[in-house]
Amino acid sequence: VGLDYFGPVSYTGAMGIKKKTWVLLITCLITRAVHLELVTDNSTITYLMALKRYFGRRGVPKTILCDNAPGFLLGNKMINDDIRNRHHSSDTLTTFLATKEIELKNITPLSPWQGGIYERIVGIIKNQFYKTVCKAELSYIELETIMIEVEAAxxxxxxxxxPTTPDDPAALRPVDFLIPNINLAVPNDCDIR
Incomplete structure (x- = not known):
């Protein structure tokens, strides 16, 4: 999988206070399936907790490729230290990752084109998100809901x-690798508000 952050994205918190959140984008480098996690900051702990949520929902990947953001670098260093020191067996996430033998890779510094796959998907996500939201002020739960809908789209x-004719096979989508033949769209006349 490839990882990248984008944001900050603003939302309206309690008592109308403007707050910021970021989005951790995780994409399969083979199927291009996307998973989005809202994170409150770019800290290493938040990064590791977002990975834990991802693993709980989608499973553990063989390889993680990411850029050289400080949170990624420190998180990967913590994981690699646990891999080198396997003799301690705690229940930490980094020990879990070490036992799963996940290969952690960073792109070469100052070479953003090496992460071109996930950078392009960041562009697609941002485009879809900002066209959906426009200038609306959203609460955190509304923001999370829209991010999940963007992920589905x-x-x-x-x-x-x-397909160009009725006999052609249906187009293959990233979600078909996760849940074959699922319909992720909610009908437009189904207004939940």
Whole structure:
């Protein structure tokens, strides 16, 4: 998988106070399936906790590729230290990652094109998100809901050619690798508000 942050994204907190959050984008480098996690800051602990949530929902990847953001670097260093010192067996996330033998890779410093796959998906997510939100002021729960809907829309995009005749097979989507033939769209006339 490839990892990247984008943001900050503003939302309206309690008593109308403007707050910021970031989005951790995790994408499969093979299927281009996307997973989005809202995080409150760019700290290492928040990064490790977001990884833990991802593993709980999607499983543990073989390899993690990310850029050289300070949170990623320190988090990966903590994990690698646990890999080198396997003799201590605690229940920490880093020990868990060490026992799963996840290969952690960082792109070469000052070479953002090496993360081009996930950088392009960040662009797709931002475009979809800002077209959906426009200038609306959202609460945290509304922001989280829209991010999940954006994730569903991006995972429903075709990655093979669309059928041109009724006999052609359906286009393959990233979500088909996760949950085959699922319909992720909510009907437009289903207003929940």
């Amino acid at each position: 991006v995972n429903s995009r075709p990655i093979t050619t669309n």
